[in-house]
Amino acid sequence: MKRFSDVVNYRRAVRKYDPDYAFDHDVVTQALELATLAPNSSNMQLWEFHRVKSPEMLEKMKACCLGQNAAKTANELIVFVTAPQKWRDRADMNAKVIRNAFASKPNTPEHVFAYYEKDMPYLYGGVDLIEYKGLDKEQGQELRKNDVRVILNKSAALAAMTFMYALAEVDYDSCPMEGFEEGAIKSLLNLPEEAEVCMVVSVGKRLPEGVYGPRLRVDLSDVVIEH
Numbered sequence: 001m002k003r004f005s006d007v008v009n010y011r012r013a014v015r016k017y018d019p020d021y022a023f024d025h026d027v028v029t030q031a032l033e034l035a036t037l038a039p040n041s042s043n044m045q046l047w048e049f050h051r052v053k054s055p056e057m058l059e060k061m062k063a064c065c066l067g068q069n070a071a072k073t074a075n076e077l078i079v080f081v082t083a084p085q086k087w088r089d090r091a092d093m094n095a096k097v098i099r100n101a102f103a104s105k106p107n108t109p110e111h112v113f114a115y116y117e118k119d120m121p122y123l124y125g126g127v128d129l130i131e132y133k134g135l136d137k138e139q140g141q142e143l144r145k146n147d148v149r150v151i152l153n154k155s156a157a158l159a160a161m162t163f164m165y166a167l168a169e170v171d172y173d174s175c176p177m178e179g180f181e182e183g184a185i186k187s188l189l190n191l192p193e194e195a196e197v198c199m200v201v202s203v204g205k206r207l208p209e210g211v212y213g214p215r216l217r218v219d220l221s222d223v224v225i226e227h
């Protein structure tokens with residue numbers, strides 16, 4: 001069993017996979033299950049993981065990834081997508097859990113329930129932010145939508161990271177990609193207008209030449225700043 005540090009050290013961005021390897025798609029299933037355990041904003045789980053694995057769809061997706069090496073030889077391409085359109089279901093799910101947890105406490109103050117019943121609809125459903133930030137209606141909506149985009153992309157990226165580490169634990173390989181044609185992917189996968197492609201992750205078994213050189217990182221002192 002690998003230690004977590006082994007997993008982190010093993011994972012590399014892989015650009016060439018072994019075409020002869022007996023790839024087990026169940027490994028991807030298990031890694032995606034672990035990906036759903038990633039931390040995510042307000043536990044709204046506003047993400048989808050689209051598995052592209054049929055030969056025809058893979059060909060089309062590889063073209064959407066601009067034919068780049070990291071995609072070309074992949075056994076599967078997983079598209080990590082944000083799903084803001086599902087906000088109401090997810091807010092309701094969380095609200096129900098909280099209502100049930102407090103069912104035997106009739107004097108629970110309303111603010112305990114407000115987070116999923118008022119704040120989430122406010123953030124995801126759209127509100128007038130004139131008073132809140134002194135913005136006109138259109139600016140307010142724009143700001144809110146951008147905030148939501150950032151929030152959802154952070155969570156989807158954490159799911160993608162969890163997925164890649166889960167693969168690395170069992171010696172499977174991956175490469176995260178942002179080099180893709182988002183519009184083409186959205187129409188290929190039938191994604192709604194509001195959804196965003198956070199990342200495409202290619203999966204396969206590495207060939208030695210699939211890792212481009214030793215790991216390169218800046219000095220710790222350049223990125224860790226103590227206060």
Ligand SMILES: Cc1cc2nc3c(=O)[nH]c(=O)nc-3n(C[C@H](O)[C@H](O)[C@H](O)COP(=O)(O)O)c2cc1C
Pocket residue numbers: 011012013014015068070175176177178179180199215216
């Ligand atoms: C958000 C993100 C986008 C990336 N996009 C691409 C990409 O489009 N194509 C590619 O070959 N690698 C891509 N990478 C991989 C990085 O180049 C790679 O992680 C980095 O060079 C460090 O190498 P390592 O992951 O092996 O440590 C991406 C990585 C991240 C996190």
